[in-house]
Amino acid sequence: MKKKVAIVGAGLCGSLLALRLAQLGYQIDVFEKRPDLRKVTLDAGRSINLALSDRGLKGLRLVGLEDAAKAISIPMHGRMIHPKGAETYFMKYSGRETDYINSISRPGLNAMLLDEAEKTGNIKLHFNQSCKNVLFEDHKIQLQDVNGNISYYDYDLVFGTDGAGSAVRTSMSKRSSSLRFNFSQQYLDTGYKELEIPAGENGSFRIEKNALHIWPRDGFMMIALPNLNGSFTVTLFFPFTGSNSFEYLGQDDEKIVQFFNTHFPSAVPHMPDLVEDYHQNPSSSLGTIKCFPWSVDRRSLIMGDAAHAVVPFYGQGMNASFEDVTVLDELMAKHGEDWDSIITEYDDKRKPDADAIGDLAVDNFYEMRDATKDPVFGRKRALELQLENLYPDYYAKYSLVTFNEDISYHEAMTQGRFQDEVLMNFARGIDDVSKVDISKVKAMMDEKLKEFKAQKS
């Protein structure tokens, strides 16, 4: 007899989880506090996109949607770097042609998952139902509709996939002491604001389509990801306070225009609605959430951002959430209906990986902001691209995280950091990468990696 499953939150993680459980024959009620995003345009029609990479694709493959997702994606083969006052240049994500990431619409992908989930016939979607509390002892969810009416739902198993501000996690934190609920939220001093580069004539792309664009600056940066309609979603990552900051610019049109003209002169001509967008869109904060345990009495489980919200600088938030579902699926295959074992093993297995991607994402914020300007880092990056290009078995840290879904985030982090250290040391001692014999670098790295792996085991 399969358990009666409730899922709180019908975002990307909740929708994929619902679909997979439905495919396995579970009867599922999904509660989502917002309206059905397939019927209502949320976020004032803004087009939000995300970078879908191999770990996310693995989750979509599980439910048979990999090709469908790729069909609504735009491949991004590398970073297009727009330095200030210098030529734009392209940095590949990997030395392998087959390794790239994909810009995909968040609402588009979410809608696809919800459509597919409904088709199974095993899912009831309840929109505009906000989770107010989970009564873990009674196995009930307290729900509130838009009119304030309260109702209760009895579950055998409840999943909290309700995002960084998770109500299910908040219910857990009320039992902090008895659960010994470790929790941490850490914000960056930098926030973000979404802007836009609209499509050019006839839906053309005003800047290179197949790239993630970065305008690195001193203490801040701007990025842009392409959308299918020819537009780019632009994000300004910007300190809240200080000499160049949200606080400093305030709502002052003159300051805003002067700031963008000074720092992003090549982008400004492509952003006709810049000042209006700047005023209209919020300045949002960026935080990392870590917590543990993720379950109460092994009859509940928080997943995705609810369990491990990360900053966006590794492009892994959605991918990590989809990988959560993959890991859970493997454990369901192993343990059948024994949810005690599934949840216990999930918690133990997944926690180090969630911590790792949280830390990697913060590291990458500093790398994108600061290290990309460092010539040693430039040489190191050139070396690792050559290594990847010449040796199909070589994965640099970024590739271990992004293009190697068969090793865990934690392994990718520890091994990748070790490789970084070796290559940075090497890059410090040279001044011209083209004079380096890459086969010797590879031999050295192989030896050091052998020692590293021997030490670990």
Place this chain on the structure above:
Amino acid sequence: MKKKVAIVGAGLCGSLLALRLAQLGYQIDVFEKRPDLRKVTLDAGRSINLALSDRGLKGLRLVGLEDAAKAISIPMHGRMIHPKGAETYFMKYSGRETDYINSISRPGLNAMLLDEAEKTGNIKLHFNQSCKNVLFEDHKIQLQDVNGNISYYDYDLVFGTDGAGSAVRTSMSKRSSSLRFNFSQQYLDTGYKELEIPAGENGSFRIEKNALHIWPRDGFMMIALPNLNGSFTVTLFFPFTGSNSFEYLGQDDEKIVQFFNTHFPSAVPHMPDLVEDYHQNPSSSLGTIKCFPWSVDRRSLIMGDAAHAVVPFYGQGMNASFEDVTVLDELMAKHGEDWDSIITEYDDKRKPDADAIGDLAVDNFYEMRDATKDPVFGRKRALELQLENLYPDYYAKYSLVTFNEDISYHEAMTQGRFQDEVLMNFARGIDDVSKVDISKVKAMMDEKLKEFKAQKS
């Protein structure tokens, strides 16, 4: 014109703060969710005591209560160690006779502070008034009495001294994103349970009065602090799960008796109500809370455990809270009625110290549990006691934290850790402390400390 001040929480920190502000002429309303502890016996009459040391005494000196507090304290000159199957021995806290800590009753000290605060005539104490929320934009506290009636209080300034589970902090965390409220709570796998050694005949002390008793064991320990009435408050620090744990013993009388007879045979004869106490008293968790910022719009401030709850293994929780008041007082003297400056400077100055004592307390948990059994640690401790004994200017880490209120916790931590490292290295290379020329150790340490301090500046 002095601001209208509200204080939420009339525990140790809130009472000392109220008293000090009242002495400076502020009009203060204090809201406490519990009844007046001077009229009602809380906690089933259990006698809870704490270790009062120099930083706490400095706070009491500020309000003129140092001598009065000492009069109701019992000096503890060191740790009385009760090893399993070996002779009990005494380890002094310091090489100086004048350095000791004081066992004091928590409710006794709290009552003294409340009495003294009321005498000023500037304070209104409101008991049984629970803070439900702070409306920071409107500068209002939402209060609830025992009958559920809601009322509001308008403040110019509000202090949250409402402990580890602070309602004021919870109100701040509702604004997490806009405040970028960094927050972390981390629990130990070990919890605690209070037990008792009652007084002997005619109020005599059954074990040494002037010591903090420790029964260190493998993975757990028991401690006892003396009370004025001849009894000792005993605390068992014990893992929640595992082979010797709260979970393992459960509520099984036989297991409980066998466990104590096996591991604490010398203590059991002094604990006639052991089994009853074990059943009756809760098994509580031990956590560290760190957060920041501590204020909203510089019109509110959380202090004491509300801002920085620590585990009890350095005996510094109350002392750190009292030091908060001392630091605030110094800034009031500096900035007068300029609370913007007071609160800004308080936050910046105090945060590294609060983090330091939180970390030191967790370190000391492992030191008390594990390191005290290590012979190298034993030699290192003997060396530092000799250093303190021969050189009045030498303070070991414990003494820097406990007996040197003129340097900050952060400085005590960094310098103390450095000294520990130097002495541990030295202790590894010797086998008999009595053969060591202490003057040479002192000369070496002086030189290394000079380098350390030069490096820091």
